[in-house]
Amino acid sequence: MLPKPEERTGRHSFPVIPPLGYPANDPSGSGRFTGPAPNMFITRGFDWSDTAPGRRRWANALLGRLGIAARLTAPGSTGYQTSVEQRANIYHLVSQVLAYGVEGALVEFGSFTGTVSTLIERGVSAEGAGQEVHVYDSFGPAFGVPDPLEALKQNFANLGLSLPIIHAGPVRETLPAQLPDKIAFALIDIGFGGYEHRAAQHCEDVCFVLGHVYPRLSRGAICTLIDFWDPRWHTNEVHENPGVTLACDRFFADKPERVAALYGGSYTQGYFRKL
Numbered sequence: 001m002l003p004k005p006e007e008r009t010g011r012h013s014f015p016v017i018p019p020l021g022y023p024a025n026d027p028s029g030s031g032r033f034t035g036p037a038p039n040m041f042i043t044r045g046f047d048w049s050d051t052a053p054g055r056r057r058w059a060n061a062l063l064g065r066l067g068i069a070a071r072l073t074a075p076g077s078t079g080y081q082t083s084v085e086q087r088a089n090i091y092h093l094v095s096q097v098l099a100y101g102v103e104g105a106l107v108e109f110g111s112f113t114g115t116v117s118t119l120i121e122r123g124v125s126a127e128g129a130g131q132e133v134h135v136y137d138s139f140g141p142a143f144g145v146p147d148p149l150e151a152l153k154q155n156f157a158n159l160g161l162s163l164p165i166i167h168a169g170p171v172r173e174t175l176p177a178q179l180p181d182k183i184a185f186a187l188i189d190i191g192f193g194g195y196e197h198r199a200a201q202h203c204e205d206v207c208f209v210l211g212h213v214y215p216r217l218s219r220g221a222i223c224t225l226i227d228f229w230d231p232r233w234h235t236n237e238v239h240e241n242p243g244v245t246l247a248c249d250r251f252f253a254d255k256p257e258r259v260a261a262l263y264g265g266s267y268t269q270g271y272f273r274k275l
C-alpha cells in the first residue's frame, strides 16, 4: 500500500535518510514494478521535503491579492550538498550509460554520507546488469557530520540498498590501486568549499583523480564534475569551489573532449562523454 504523504515527505533530520517504507525502486509497494525506474526518488529521501504546501498556497494567494508577482515555491534545493536539479542530471546520466550498455563500474569520488551514492545504486539496481558501484572518500568529519561513513551505511540500509564497494582514505592513497579497470560512469565531488584559498589544492586533487579515471573510461562513458563553473552560463549560482574549473581547463587542454555545463539549480555542474 502507498504510504500516506506525511510518511513519505515528513520533516527529518539530515544526514540520515529515513526509511522509505516501500522497496527502493517500487514506489507502489505492489511488487509488480517493471521497466525503467521512475525518477521521483530524486525528490524524496534527501534533506528537504515539501512540508507546508497549505501555508505556501495561502501566502501565494496573499501575494497575488497584493499585486505582487513573486511566488513562494516548494524547495528545489536546500543548499546542502546537492540540488534536486543536480540529482536529476545524475540520474539521467547514470541511466544513459546503463541503457547503452557502456562497459564498466560506476564510481563516485567524494561520497560523504552517500546520498548521491544511493541514487547511483538505485539506478544500477533498477536498470543495470549487476555493475559494481565504488565510492571513495576520506570519510573524516565534515560539514558537521562526525562519522560520514556510518551515515552512508545507515542511508543505504534505510533504503534497502546493497552497500557499494567502499574505499576509505584520501584519494592519493586509494588511487590508482583501488580503481576498477573499466569505468562507465564517474562522479567527482571532492570540494570542501573554501573559495579561492583552497582552489589550487582542489585543482591538483581533481587533476589527480581525472588523470587516473580518464584512461579507464570506456568509450561513451560519462564523467560528471560537481561545482564545474562556466562563466558563459553561470551567474548567480553557488561558486565555492573554483578549483574544479581550473582543473578542467588544465586537464582538457590536450584532450578531444570538452566539459559542458549542466543546469544545476542553485549549484553548478558539468560533464563530458569519453570519445
Ligand SMILES: C[S@@+](CC[C@H](N)C(=O)[O-])C[C@H]1O[C@@H](n2cnc3c(N)ncnc32)[C@H](O)[C@@H]1O
Residues within 6 Å of the ligand: 081, 082, 109, 110, 111, 112, 113, 114, 115, 116, 117, 136, 137, 138, 139, 140, 142, 148, 169, 170, 171, 172, 189, 190, 191, 192, 205
Ligand atoms: C561536498 S562533499 C561530497 C558530497 C557528496 N557527493 C554528496 O552528494 O553528499 C566532499 C567530500 O569529498 C571528500 N574529499 C575531499 N577531498 C578528498 C580527498 N583528497 N580524498 C578523499 N576524499 C576527499 C570529503 O571528505 C567530503 O566528504
